Amino acid sequence: MSFFQAIKSFRLCFVLLLFSVTTSNLWAADTEEKASFDLKEMIFSHLSDSYDWHLITLGEKEISIPLPVIVRSDERGWFVFLSSRFEHGHAAYEGFRISNSERYNGKIVELGLNGEELRPFDLSMTKNVVSILLTAVLLLLIFLPLAREYRREPLKSRRGFSGSMEMLIMAIYNDVIKPCVGKDYKKFAPYLLTAFFFIFLSNLLGLIPLFPGGANVTGNISVTFALALCTFLITNFFGTREYWREIFWPDVPFLLKLPLPIMPFVEILGIFTKPFALMVRLFANMMAGHMIILVLAGLIFIFYALLGAAASSVVSVLSLLFSIFMLTLDVLISFIQAYVFTMLSAIFIGMARVEHHKH
Amino acid sequence: MELFKPEIGLIIWMLIPFLVVFGLLAKFAWPSIIRGVEERGKFIDDSLQSAKEANERLAGIKEEGEQILAAARSEQMQILKEAAAMRESLIEEARKQARSEGEKLLRKAQEDIAKEREEAIRQIRREVALLSVDIAEKVIRKHLDDKDKQIDVVNRLLDEINISKS
Numbered sequence: 001m002s003f004f005q006a007i008k009s010f011r012l013c014f015v016l017l018l019f020s021v022t023t024s025n026l027w028a029a030d031t032e033e034k035a036s037f038d039l040k041e042m043i044f045s046h047l048s049d050s051y052d053w054h055l056i057t058l059g060e061k062e063i064s065i066p067l068p069v070i071v072r073s074d075e076r077g078w079f080v081f082l083s084s085r086f087e088h089g090h091a092a093y094e095g096f097r098i099s100n101s102e103r104y105n106g107k108i109v110e111l112g113l114n115g116e117e118l119r120p121f122d123l124s125m126t127k128n129v130v131s132i133l134l135t136a137v138l139l140l141l142i143f144l145p146l147a148r149e150y151r152r153e154p155l156k157s158r159r160g161f162s163g164s165m166e167m168l169i170m171a172i173y174n175d176v177i178k179p180c181v182g183k184d185y186k187k188f189a190p191y192l193l194t195a196f197f198f199i200f201l202s203n204l205l206g207l208i209p210l211f212p213g214g215a216n217v218t219g220n221i222s223v224t225f226a227l228a229l230c231t232f233l234i235t236n237f238f239g240t241r242e243y244w245r246e247i248f249w250p251d252v253p254f255l256l257k258l259p260l261p262i263m264p265f266v267e268i269l270g271i272f273t274k275p276f277a278l279m280v281r282l283f284a285n286m287m288a289g290h291m292i293i294l295v296l297a298g299l300i301f302i303f304y305a306l307l308g309a310a311a312s313s314v315v316s317v318l319s320l321l322f323s324i325f326m327l328t329l330d331v332l333i334s335f336i337q338a339y340v341f342t343m344l345s346a347i348f349i350g351m352a353r354v355e356h357h358k359h
Numbered sequence: 360m361e362l363f364k365p366e367i368g369l370i371i372w373m374l375i376p377f378l379v380v381f382g383l384l385a386k387f388a389w390p391s392i393i394r395g396v397e398e399r400g401k402f403i404d405d406s407l408q409s410a411k412e413a414n415e416r417l418a419g420i421k422e423e424g425e426q427i428l429a430a431a432r433s434e435q436m437q438i439l440k441e442a443a444a445m446r447e448s449l450i451e452e453a454r455k456q457a458r459s460e461g462e463k464l465l466r467k468a469q470e471d472i473a474k475e476r477e478e479a480i481r482q483i484r485r486e487v488a489l490l491s492v493d494i495a496e497k498v499i500r501k502h503l504d505d506k507d508k509q510i511d512v513v514n515r516l517l518d519e520i521n522i523s524k525s
Binding site for chain 2: 044047048049107121122123124125126128129132133135136139140143144146147148150151154155156157166169170173189190191193194198220221222223225226227229230287
């Protein structure tokens with residue numbers, strides 16, 4: 001029985017692969033006029049934030065959802081308009097345009113008096129912002145009804161989606177927050193749980209290549225900066241007297257402390273390197289995951305441009321198989337990175353809640 | 360390298376929804392969910408514990424019942440034995456009593472019989488006396504139906520009286 005099922009699913013895979021090969025070749029044939037395929041440009045445009053949400057390119061026509069641009073020029077004040085005014089970066093509007101320069105590539109700039117590019121204060125609702133808002137709304141839609149269910153019937157056993165959510169919540173709560181934070185873990189559990197599910201859901205949404213997903217949110221350094229900032233503030237705001245004592249007057253030989261405060265300096269550096277590591281780890285992992293999938297997809301077009309249709313077909317099959325593998329791996333990484341962020345945050349908070357111990 | 364530069368706008372746009380979600384979930388979601396799960400866990404533990412206790416109690420009750428049953432059975436045996444013994448003794452007693460009563464009755468009957476026999480003998484004696492008197496009278500009457508004989512008798516009687524007087 002299972003043997004036949006295996007054959008059937010294998011055949012299905014094969015048909016899908018063939019289909020993808022032919023379509024990718026057709027797609028490649030459409031772009032034959034373009035002399036070379038700019039892989040770097042493609043990858044960076046997918047990885048970075050943008051002012052409109054690009055859906056699909058049909059021939060020469062780019063279809064995208066325009067998003068609101070909110071900028072404040074130092075001299076002229078606030079401006080709010082839709083990003084469709086820029087016509088995909090080809091036009092300027094109200095003195096603002098999307099830069100192509102090395103410094104502000106892809107960002108909105110205005111021209112200064114001497115013709116140099118100035119960056120206005122930019123509060124635009126970019127693709128990532130919309131994705132963040134979507135994640136936030138989804139989180140509320142998932143957990144508020146779930147909580148209401150628990151308030152109504154706390155003793156009912158949960159199945160299906162509620163059950164799996166409960167499993168995740170309690171796994172994080174019991175196996176990460178409780179042992180890592182230590183004594184008063186209950187106070188910090190809401191923040192850590194919110195951070196975990198926010199990151200996890202953003203990661204997963206980022207893996208979906210179609211419209212509501214696909215934004216590189218957690219692979220954006222601003223987002224991970226904001227998250228790490230929260231952990232940093234909580235860690236130091238709730239730090240105990242002992243925590244601060246260990247920073248400014250650690251238990252090390254006297255000479256390491258007084259004439260030249262070497263150890264306090266290292267410890268103070270440590271305050272900042274911990275959240276910095278949090279920020280970079282999440283950002284780099286998620287960005288790399290997106291980048292690998294984009295590179296694998298881009299390989300098809302590169303090989304088509306270099307070697308023609310035959311080589312491209314072989315590469316399509318291989319890179320498609322590898323993309324599937326990488327995407328599956330990215331699902332795992334999505335969980336692991338959210339888990340690691342939560343765990344490290346919990347450990348940092350736990351370290352800051354250190355109690356004075358007798359020697 | 361704009362990928363590695365944090366954007367203040369995006370940071371603000373990240374912080375606001377995140378903190379709003381954090382506030383809402385921290386107030387309305389996480390505590391109730393965790394409390395619910397823990398309450399349920401406690402309820403399950405308590406239920407298991409009380410079920411265990413009930414089972415133990417049930418086993419105890421069963422044992423106790425068996426003990427009671429065994430005790431009742433032995434008591435029953437005891438009672439039966441006692442009853443049998445009592446019956447025996449009662450029968451024995453009754454028998455003894457009956458025997459003594461019988462003896463008493465027998466004795467009384469014998470006495471009565473003896474008494475009655477004496478009475479009867481006495482009566483018979485009396486009857487015989489009367490009868491003999493009657494018979495004697497009749498005999499005498501027959502003897503004295505002529506005058507000579509009567510005078511002879513009277514004389515003889517007179518003689519007899521005289522003799523006795525003298």
